[in-house]
Structures are given as C-alpha cells and as structure tokens.
Amino acid sequence: MVTIDQLKENVEIILPENGLEEKLKEVQKEGRKLIIKLGFDPTAPDLHLGHAVVLKKLKQFQDLGHQIVILVGSFTARIGDPTGKNKSRKPLSIEDVQHNAQTYLNQLSQIIDVDKAKIVFNSDWLDALSFSEVIQLMSKVTVAQLMHRNDFNKRFTENTPIAMHELVYPILQGYDSVKIEADIEMGGTDQLFNCTMGRQLQETFEMSPQIVMCMPLLKGLDGKEKMSKSLNNIIGLTDEPNEMFGKTMSIPDSMLEEFLSLTTDFSIEEQQAIKERMENGENPMNIKKLIAKNIITQYHNAEEAELAEAFFSNQFQNKKFEEKAFEPVLISDISSENNEISLLDLCVHLKKEESKSAVRRLIEISSELLLQFGPGKNYFQCKWR
Secondary structure (H helix, E strand, C coil), rough: CCHHHHHCCCCCEEEEHHHHHHHHHHHHHCCCCCCCCEEECCCCCEEEEHHHHHHHHHHHHCCCCCCCEEECCHHHHHHHHCCCCCCCCCCCCCHHHHHHHHHHHHHCCCCCCCCCCCCEEHHHCCCCHHHHHHHHCCCCCCCCCCCCCCHHHHHCCCCCCCHHHHHHHHHHHHHHHHHHHEEEEEEEEEHHHHHHHHHHHHHHCCCCEEEEEEEEEEEEECCCECHHHHCCCCCCCCHHHHHHHHHCCCCCHHHHHHHHHHHHCCCCHHHHHHHHHHHHHCCCCHHHHHHHHHHHHHHHHHHHHHHHHHHHHHHHHHCCHCCCCCCCCHHHHHCCEEECCCCHHHHHHHHCCCCCHHHHHHHHHHHHHCCCCCCCHHHHHHCCC
C-alpha cells in the first residue's frame, strides 16, 4: 500500500503545505475518491522521461483507487501556453492537436492504466462559451494577479510584447479545474502559477479549492536546461533500448543523483545503497549502467536492458579498431571550395535523415562518452548506424 510519505516523495511543491492530508480527510468524510487532474497541451507528439516524473506520481494515486483525469488541452493548444517563454508560442492547428493528442494517449499507457483514467478534452466546454461568458470569466482575475507570473513580469519589465491571448491562457487552464471539480492538480514546477489559478477560480465559484502538487523539472542530457524535445536533450519513452542506454551513459556525472531519484523505480533502500557506492568513489560509469538498465526495464523489459548493455560494451568498450565498420566518402563530394568542412557539416552529410540539431547532439554525446572512456581511444565511428 502506498503511504502518505510515498505520495509526497520527490514532490517539490505542495500548496498549501498540509493540503494533501486535509484533502484526503475531506474526501474520506464525503465517502468518495480524489479527482486528480493532469492537463497537457499536445504541442509535440512524443513523451520523454521528464513527463514521466509527473506520470509516475499519478500512477501512485491511481494504485490507491483515486480517479485520474487526463485533460487534453484541445482548445488551449490552439492558443499556445507562454509558460517559460520569452515570446508567444505558436498555436497549433486542429489537425496537429488531434494527431499529437492520440500519440500522447498511446504513450501514457506505458505508465498509467489509461482504461481506468478519465480522458477529457477542454474544447468540449471552452468552445461552447459565449463571448459574454468569457468576459465574465476574465472579470474574476485582475491584471495585477496575472503579472505575478514570472515570465509575464519579466517580459513586461523588458518591454517584450505580451499578447492578450497569453494573459487569458492561465484563466482558461484554471477554468478547466472548475469544470472537472479537481481535488488535486499536478504538473511541473513551471506550471505552479497556472495550477494556483485553478484554486483561485474554484473559490470564486464557491468550490473547495484544489491542492497543487508540482514535481521537479528533470534536466536534459546537457545537464543544464530542462528536458525538452525542442532542445533535443531528451530520452524519449519510445526510444529504442540501445538509444536509451547510450543517451543515459552520456549524462554528466553531476546528474546521477537526480536521474537516480526521478527516472528509476529503485526502492528507497536500493537508491540509498547506490548513493553509498557513489560516495565510496565507485566509477560513475557503473552507476550510469545501473540507471540505464533500470530505465530500459521500465519501458521495454529486463532482457532488452541486458542486450542494450552488452551492445554498448561491445561497441564502445570491447570492440577493436579493426573490427569497426567504416564507409569511404569522397572529400570532393562534401568539401567546400577550399577543401574545408566542419565536423558538424560532415556528420550532417553522413546522417542525412537527421536534423542538424539532432546531429549536433549526437556529436556531443560521443564527445562526452570519449571523455569518460579515456583520451586517445578509438571508440567512435564516423558514421552512426
């Protein structure tokens, strides 16, 4: 049985601080289960380990029998959430929203039981609002309240334009909580303002305000920015096992504890034992292998994890230089007039199916692995297969 301490484990913000305990008492008294909301705008078709941090927390509540509500921002995605941006986000077409939403829902089943979750689309009620009803809804929020949001405040201070539809976005997200009568709204810490807007609007509609639970934002493979497909620093939930393993091996050593706590399903005792091994000076590469195998086991299976480790060891640690596969390329086919070409341009030529940013990331991963395995060793091919 999942305990209250486990439900609060890894949660960075709970608002109010004792809200979870109070909300559990409230629904127990009313003889019902919690309604827990997770909303997403289907802005890109792929989920990654950063999304999984929140989804795993949802799964804990689901295992206790509470009602999970997955809210698809089929209306709000056509507006564009400006959260964390210094400019307006490009709105999506109806076709893009439908395609991405279906892809999201298919991937959610890797973590939560989609059949037991309630799937709702906010276009069902937001499309139905009349203009006068929209005005009435906006009247419940002041401009001063909206300007408390960090990105709005920063852009206003820097004289960067803020479009009116961006100011409306958090109000609409908050109204979603009113419509589904959410007890808890979950998200990353970058969604704190939007989630608290739900609390505020529920109170104006004389409802018991939802609890806000924000999970930490997992950093991407670069160890700097949050994991994001637009930054090409992700491990996708649908990545192949070998790719998952290689990407995990490329993370900076400084991120080992973060990946251990946020991406694995090791028990607290197992995590503590691994941390002790790190403190005792064990090679970080060994810890990364443990984490990589655990991740692959979660999203594929244990056998695939073993095979991925064997492939990695054979390809990057055991294979002799003369055993590697190379493909001859004429310099005249790729060089400029002065017979010069950058490494990036060379790799883009060899990896035509990949974008330039994706190839750049592959080079970074290879460089990081080369540093880990020692300088001067021939572990990398010029052409990835």
